[in-house]
Amino acid sequence: MRSPTLTRFRQAACLLAVSALATCLPAHALYKVVGPDGKVTYTDRVPGPSDGRITPLGSSGNAIAEPQELPFELRQVAARYPVTLYAFADCSPCDSGRALLRQRGIPYTEKLVLTEEDAVALQRLTGTREGPTLMIGQKPLPGFSAETWGAYLDSAGYPRDSRLPAGYQHPAATALTERAAPARPAPAEPRAPAAAPAALATPATAPGIRF
Numbered sequence: 203m204r205s206p207t208l209t210r211f212r213q214a215a216c217l218l219a220v221s222a223l224a225t226c227l228p229a230h231a232l233y234k235v236v237g238p239d240g241k242v243t244y245t246d247r248v249p250g251p252s253d254g255r256i257t258p259l260g261s262s263g264n265a266i267a268e269p270q271e272l273p274f275e276l277r278q279v280a281a282r283y284p285v286t287l288y289a290f291a292d293c294s295p296c297d298s299g300r301a302l303l304r305q306r307g308i309p310y311t312e313k314l315v316l317t318e319e320d321a322v323a324l325q326r327l328t329g330t331r332e333g334p335t336l337m338i339g340q341k342p343l344p345g346f347s348a349e350t351w352g353a354y355l356d357s358a359g360y361p362r363d364s365r366l367p368a369g370y371q372h373p374a375a376t377a378l379t380e381r382a383a384p385a386r387p388a389p390a391e392p393r394a395p396a397a398a399p400a401a402l403a404t405p406a407t408a409p410g411i412r413f
Contacts, residue, residue, distance in 0.1 A: 235253050237253065271367055272309060272366070276360075280309050283338050283339035283358040284310075284339065285308055285309070285336065285338055286310060286311045287299060287300060287303065287312045287336055287337075288313050288335040288336075288337070289312055289313070289314055289334045290314070290315050291316060295334055295346035296334040299336060299351065300312070300334075302351060306362065306364060307361070307366040308355065308360055309370075311373055313375070313376060313377070314376065314377050314378060315378055317377075319379050323378050324378060328344065329342060329344075330342065330344040332345050334346050338358050339358065
């Protein structure tokens with residue numbers, strides 16, 4: 203039987219190891235790389251194909267939707283040059299761009315620009331407010347152009363024919379900026395009951411008129 207003290211000591215050691223790993227992450231780590239020898243490193247530079255298995259990271263250090271079910275070749279390209287579609291509501295060019303990506307089998311993330319706050323964020327991320335805007339790696343492509351988008355996808359190494367597995371589901375589109383929860387209205391203060399209306403005076407009967 204294990205001693206309770208020894209068990210607590212091991213739990214504390216595990217927590218310290220996890221904390222130490224978190225503090226080793228670079229402040230702006232963008233990629234997690236598992237080398238051929240199994241060594242894990244974090245970097246803000248785009249790794250090469252020979253560096254090992256690459257996982258893009260978010261600002262919080264979490265993996266960005268690593269599609270484990272994708273074929274190896276497609277997974278490597280998506281890790282090096284992730285594709286993000288910035289789309290607007292009721293936007294025909296956005297619909298055309300989305301259809302092109304799906305027809306070609308491109309794994310992508312879709313962000314919706316719905317408010318002025320979203321538009322400001324789009325300007326900051328891509329340098330434009332035009333929709334749709336396609337981001338391939340760090341390259342923004344404002345405005346839909348099948349030829350331009352296709353050429354850059356070719357250059358990034360994406361296959362021209364879909365390699366997505368059967369039943370693949372693209373992630374649902376989400377708002378570009380986080381929405382704050384709507385504030386609850388303050389409870390109304392109780393009001394004093396209204397005074398009862400005064401009794402109406404009985405009109406005097408006019409001479410010669412009977413009710």
